Amino acid sequence: MKKICLSIGYPIKHSLSPLMHNAAFKKLGIDDQFIYLSAEVKPENLKMAIEGMKGFDIKGMSVTIPYKQVIMKYLDKIDKDAETIGAVNTIVNKDGKLTGYNTDxxxxxxxxxxxxxxxxxxxxxxxxxxxxxxxxxxxxxxxxxxxxxxxxxxxxxxxxxxxxxxxxxxxxxxxxxxxxxxxxxxxxxxxxxxxxxxxxxxxxxxxxxxxxxxxxxxxxxxxxxxxxxxxxxxxEMLLYQGIAQFELYTGMKAPSETMRKTLED
Ligand SMILES: NC(=O)c1ccc[n+]([C@@H]2O[C@H](COP(=O)([O-])OP(=O)(O)OC[C@H]3O[C@@H](n4cnc5c(N)ncnc54)[C@H](OP(=O)(O)O)[C@@H]3O)[C@@H](O)[C@H]2O)c1
Known part of the structure; x- marks a missing residue:
């Protein structure tokens, strides 16, 4: 069964993250273990979406407009940098505990x-x-x-x-x-x-x-x-924040050139 990673936002149409992360999974030969999707989440469903992250055992989540600040109250732990910035763009689910990071x-x-x-x-x-x-x-x-x-x-x-x-x-x-x-x-x-x-x-x-x-x-x-x-x-910012996310999600070194190519093409 594949581990799911997901981008959420409202709207989410412009997200290039699925393209970039799926290319990286493929490059490392772990596309049979991981899949990256995106989902548009309405504001009234945000809390349920975060509970669903635990329920569906979603491993990683990228958070975009307009949820980077409001999402913080639903997490179990916030990394120090994200706390000081006051915004989370990355959530990692480790054994059912959700930690928020900021890779922007x-x-x-x-x-x-x-x-x-x-x-x-x-x-x-x-x-x-x-x-x-x-x-x-x-x-x-x-x-x-x-x-x-x-x-x-x-x-x-x-x-x-x-x-x-x-x-x-x-x-x-x-x-x-x-x-x-x-x-x-x-x-x-x-x-x-x-x-x-x-x-x-x-x-x-x-x-x-x-x-x-x-x-x-x-x-x-x-x-x-x-x-x-x-x-x-x-x-370029998207690439480097995505490389940091990939490493948080998988614990593996990201194939940066593959990720860059997907964004440049
Ligand atoms: N490259 C990357 O990796 C990356 C990462 C994160 C975000 N982004 C991009 O950065 C942009 C901002 O994202 P965000 O999360 O910071 O959004 P946000 O929190 O909603 O902030 C939007 C900012 O844009 C200003 N703004 C919006 N419309 C404006 C207008 N017509 N005239 C002047 N100022 C206007 C707002 O000013 P007010 O305070 O006056 O409303 C506010 O300062 C988005 O395009 C997003 O896709 C890119």
Missing amino acids: WTGALTALEKRVKLKGKKVALIGAGGAARAIVYGLTKKGAIIKIFNRSIDKAKQLAKAFRCEYTDLKYLDEIVKMDIIINATSVGMNKDKSPIDKKFLRENHIIFDVVYSPKETKLIREAKQKGAKIVYGY
């Missing part, structure tokens, strides 16, 4: 650190939701200087207070011209040809990281390329 922060850091040393860099972080929280946590650990820009100023303020960084309103985006790294951690651009940043503020010396991975070439990425900026794609 390591995924984002690994993707960024392939391009740039973060210590002392000035970072404009656009967004103050779940992805932004994970990224601020990682950047703070690495000694970057962060300013948060968000549509809802209260959420920016809360996040900035938790991690002792600056914040401001989205209408002051012109400030990003002085920054080294610009990160879009909003959902703007997801399945729509929109960018959260006017291209007149993009510069050749910027490193532009768009966490949105569907489509791969977002409007922001296209315009940043036109300006000659260095790019970090959302799929």
